[in-house]
Amino acid sequence: MNAAIATALAAARSGLLVPPPPARWPGVLDALFTGPRGIGSLVRLSAARHPDRVAIVDDEGALTYRELLAEVDAAAAALHYGEGVGALGTVGIMCRNSRQFVVALLASTSLGADVVLLNTDFRDRALAASLEGHDISLVICDAEFEAIVGAVPATRTASPGARDQGHRAPSSPREGRLILLTSGTTGTPRGVPRDPDVRTVLGMTASVILRTGARTGMRTMASVPFFHAFGLAGLLITLGLGGTLLTCARFDPASALERAAVHEADALLVVPVMLSRILDAVPEGSETSMPRIVLSGGSALLPSVAERFTRRFGDHLYNGYGSSEVALATLATPSDLRRSPGTVGRAVAGATVAILGDDGAAVAPGSTGRIHVGGAPAVGTYTSGQRKGEVAGLIATGDKGFMDRDGLVHVTGREDDMIVSGGENVYPRALENVLAGHPDIVDSCAVGVPDEQYGQRLAALIVADTERLREPDLRSYLKDSLSRFEQPRDVHFVSAVPRNAAGKVDRRATTALLVQLSLEASS
Structure with a gap:
């Protein structure tokens, strides 16, 4: 379906075209036609239509749209006057899901600063590469991340809870970009710039x-x-x-x-x-x-x-x-x-x-x-x-x-992820699909490892109830469901599969774990 047609249909079916009470029209018009276009204007439009509706419920409680905007404006003032954040700059945000993440995001972009969203699992190499690669000297982060962020040279931190009620931050002619980072599970995270224009x-x-x-x-x-x-x-x-x-x-x-x-x-x-x-x-x-x-x-x-x-x-x-x-x-x-x-x-x-x-x-x-x-x-x-x-x-x-x-x-x-084992192209996901169907397997992943005879072979990490599931029984189960070349040569029962905060298998950590398990098996 054409994007323009789909957008018109979605606006009608979702209720976005239902007009608010007349008393709220001035605020709606202001949100629509004043200031830069972007994610901030979307939230301000929702606030103009529904100021007393709850916008966020997090571990701290509830926050209405009116309260959310007040928090964003006070945070923008604190970041501008206290930390020097402004247009053409770049800041990082390293916060867990909360109102503080949302406020820091909206406040920073409203000042015209680009925002790099940092994975809360990043440490050492990945974190340093992300900060240095984007010339970030200020990271807005939860208290639990202050030490690891501060360990990166020439980097300072700011609390996402900082507010300045006494000043009003200057308006910016444009909203800052959002920069998403790739997971970095197989290499250095890369930045993907997102235009603020929705x-x-x-x-x-x-x-x-x-x-x-x-x-x-x-x-x-x-x-x-x-x-x-x-x-x-x-x-x-x-x-x-x-x-x-x-x-x-x-x-x-x-x-x-x-x-x-x-x-x-x-x-x-x-x-x-x-x-x-x-x-x-x-x-x-x-x-x-x-x-x-x-x-x-x-x-x-x-x-x-x-x-x-x-x-x-x-x-x-x-x-x-x-x-x-x-x-x-x-x-x-x-x-x-x-x-x-x-x-x-x-x-x-x-x-x-x-x-x-x-x-x-x-x-x-x-x-x-x-x-x-x-x-x-x-x-x-x-x-x-x-x-x-x-x-x-x-x-x-x-x-x-x-x-x-x-x-x-x-x-x-x-x-x-594809490996060539004995001349056959093998995708680990075929094995993962079958493992996930076993009632006694809680989690699993499969990766390719070097093999002197076949070039590469599959190794499986399995989280399971080992009192009920033994390796011979597992191999019998797999034999009936997979081709010979899709069978894992190595099976390791582990307490957890290495995953990042987004739930993806951390391939680097998985490889390190397999090396450790192989060393333990050979000693």
Whole structure:
């Protein structure tokens, strides 16, 4: 669907076109036509329409839109007059999900400063590279991160709770950019600049609204970190719709579901590993209800997890696919997942998704190739100046997959995860999909390791109840489900799979763990 048509339909169906009471029209007009266009103007528009509606519920309690704007203005004054933040500068934010993250973000961009969203898991190499690569001398961070940020040379920290009620910060002719960082699990994190003009993501936003039925005033339980593209999008869509953002600093299945239930959440945002933890935490046959929309994204949704969730809770599950570089590219609905569990669905409005072969030409339906995405939200150049691979204006996502005859996209794995074992191309995800379907396996991952005879082989890390699951039983289970070359040569039972804050497997940490396990086995 054309992005402009989708946007018009979404605006009408979501309730955005319903006019506010006449007394609020001056504030709405001011938000629409005064100041720079960007995420700040979206929030100010929602505040003008619904000043006394609760905007955020976090671990500190509730905050209305009127109170949120007052906090943002006071924080902007503190950052400008106390820390020298202004247009053309760059600051970092390293905060867990809370009102403080939102306030720091809106205050900084309103001053015209670019904002780099720092992963709360970054340490040492990744953190230093991110700060030095973006010339960041000031990081707004929670108290728990002050020491690790302060250890980076020429870097100072500021509290996200700083406020200046006595001054008003100067207005900026433009909002600052948002710079998202790639996960850095296999290398140095790279910065993806996002234009503050929200028009670039209207098609994506419209598709989310149309496919999920999201409406103004919706209440969203966001368990995904706000520094992640998925979490940030959920934050901005909810506040842009004049809704209530519910969140917790740290994810716990019981706490998240309780907060969602108490506030009658319409939507729950999770990464796939959180879905697994919810399924494990909620007893079979319990009365636990789910929000109408459960949106999964950020990493691969294993088919067995999708099937378990749908079987337990019904048709609430949606599955998104994208990246920091291409934003949301596809979205699967519950009916799509019923038809094909694990699919990432169809392209969102304004996005072009193509599966290309090594020669750059589109492959036939059902054939595996490289996934490429184009459209207004796609960013092909990193802040370093390095360019992402492109073919005819379409950006390579780094994933391989195929499109079936119904137009549904399927991701088979990362290009750099594929191994060649004994002449066969092997994707670890095939093994991970089967492992996830075993009732005694809580979590797992598979990676390639060097092999003198076959070149490479698969190794599996498994979190399981080892009183019930033994390696011989596991191998018997896998033998009936996978080809010979997809079988893991090494199986390691571990207490936890290394994952980052966004739920993705940390490949660097996983490799280090495998080396440690191999040394222990040989000693």
